[in-house]
Amino acid sequence: MTIYALSSGPGVSGIAVIRISGPETRNVISKLTSGDLPKPRVATLKKISKIGNNELIDEGIIIWFPAPQSYTGEDMAEFHVHGSRAVIEAIQKSISKIENCRLAEPGEFTKIAFQNGKINMLKAESISDLISSETEIQRQQAIKIMFGKSSDKFNSLREKLLKILSNVEAKIDFPEDDLPEDIVKKIKKDSEEIKKEIEKILNDQKVGERIREGFKIAILGPTNAGKSSLLNYLSKRDVAIVSEIAGTTRDVIEAHLNLDGYPVIISDTAGIRDSKDEIEKKGIKLALKRAEDADLNIIVIEPKSTDFTRFLNDLANDKALIVVNKSELGVSNVDDQIKQYNPIYLSIKEEKNLDTLIDSIKENLKNKFIKSEDILITRERHRQNLEQCVFHLNNFQGKNSKEDFDKAAEDLRLATRHLGMIVGKVDVEEILGSIFRDFCIGK
Numbered sequence: 001m002t003i004y005a006l007s008s009g010p011g012v013s014g015i016a017v018i019r020i021s022g023p024e025t026r027n028v029i030s031k032l033t034s035g036d037l038p039k040p041r042v043a044t045l046k047k048i049s050k051i052g053n054n055e056l057i058d059e060g061i062i063i064w065f066p067a068p069q070s071y072t073g074e075d076m077a078e079f080h081v082h083g084s085r086a087v088i089e090a091i092q093k094s095i096s097k098i099e100n101c102r103l104a105e106p107g108e109f110t111k112i113a114f115q116n117g118k119i120n121m122l123k124a125e126s127i128s129d130l131i132s133s134e135t136e137i138q139r140q141q142a143i144k145i146m147f148g149k150s151s152d153k154f155n156s157l158r159e160k161l162l163k164i165l166s167n168v169e170a171k172i173d174f175p176e177d178d179l180p181e182d183i184v185k186k187i188k189k190d191s192e193e194i195k196k197e198i199e200k201i202l203n204d205q206k207v208g209e210r211i212r213e214g215f216k217i218a219i220l221g222p223t224n225a226g227k228s229s230l231l232n233y234l235s236k237r238d239v240a241i242v243s244e245i246a247g248t249t250r251d252v253i254e255a256h257l258n259l260d261g262y263p264v265i266i267s268d269t270a271g272i273r274d275s276k277d278e279i280e281k282k283g284i285k286l287a288l289k290r291a292e293d294a295d296l297n298i299i300v301i302e303p304k305s306t307d308f309t310r311f312l313n314d315l316a317n318d319k320a321l322i323v324v325n326k327s328e329l330g331v332s333n334v335d336d337q338i339k340q341y342n343p344i345y346l347s348i349k350e351e352k353n354l355d356t357l358i359d360s361i362k363e364n365l366k367n368k369f370i371k372s373e374d375i376l377i378t379r380e381r382h383r384q385n386l387e388q389c390v391f392h393l394n395n396f397q398g399k400n401s402k403e404d405f406d407k408a409a410e411d412l413r414l415a416t417r418h419l420g421m422i423v424g425k426v427d428v429e430e431i432l433g434s435i436f437r438d439f440c441i442g443k
């Protein structure tokens with residue numbers, strides 16, 4: 001089956017790109033254009049006409065990618081045409097009339113590229129992340145994964161496990177032959193090193209997932225301290241209702257922001273105070289839960305917030321920034337207990353010192369979560385497979401020490417399989433290949 005789709009963004013544009021992939025690609029070009037097929041990978045200007053009556057649709061650039069030298073590994077072409085809806089619709093309608101051609105499903109071009117071995121699973125995911133990236137740090141992470149940093153690491157670990165497995169498999173296949181003592185020691189040493197290396201990767205504070213999904217920041221504090229005003233300022237729009245009436249915010253209000261390159265999900269929460277109102281009490285409970293789950297809490301108080309100090313003791317920790325708003329009212333009466341936290345004094349009303357707060361937020365996230373360049377895990381499925389790999393390596397080491405090689409080998413196979421699942425590679429034949437390559441069986 002041959003697939004086609006608009007690969008550029010929908011809507012009116014100067015240029016639109018329609019992509020075709022599959023065995024009928026050559027036929028599509030021939031039926032919609034006249035003359036010879038374009039030279040491979042050479043941009044060629046051609047008139048594009050409707051099938052049947054030769055009515056001209058548009059004039060555009062055709063690029064022809066014969067298999068296997070294409071993104072998908074199949075015959076593939078790109079039509080670069082004027083980006084009007086009428087032109088796009090006319091071309092797609094003409095292609096649909098050709099037998100065995102259909103509209104592509106979401107992500108199908110990349111899926112075919114993966115199935116044809118042009119890219120691995122990590123690169124496929126990173127392409128999706130790059131398309132979805134909204135901030136500079138998300139783009140940088142997607143590019144690093146796309147160009148093999150993670151896949152190289154996981155493939156390297158997997159190759160080491162396959163090497164160990166080939167030794168264990170050899171012992172199973174030839175039980176009468178004892179493995180040399182140095183190989184037995186190397187099996188134990190290498191499996192322990194691989195396990196420790198994976199555990200180190202897992203101990204990453206989930207930085208990759210945080211960058212991909214957004215850092216979670218909760219705005220907390222007493223009623224009427226300016227929490228909603230701060231959310232609106234950072235969002236550059238009126239996300240939350242601002243009122244002089246205390247307790248306006250009852251539920252959690254979220255906004256997704258690009259904070260100078262940092263992807264952030266910031267939440268405005270209900271004002272924390274002693275309340276008998278059942279709805280407000282539920283809102284306060286939600287606020288405290290959001291504070292617990294957040295990567296960073298911004299605690300907003302005002303100079304007169306003396307009755308909030310007992311709540312402050314519970315919330316002020318290493319993931320909290322203390323902010324004293326309404327500094328235009330004077331800060332001489334700020335409680336000594338609040339001063340000990342070295343708060344940031346600002347005025348949202350007069351837009352004073354807000355840059356200092358934004359710099360503090362960025363510095364806090366950078367120091368805690370973006371210290372390392374070695375970001376390898378970006379999705380929960382990566383983490384789950386690595387955790388399963390460690391689990392089976394632990395089992396392998398226990399069984400291997402008892403020389404229960406049959407069961408030990410199965411745990412090693414499972415550990416190898418989980419590493420392979422990250423990059424989308426699970427091939428039993430590689431184990432046999434490793435045995436025959438590294439062991440002189442006939443001697």
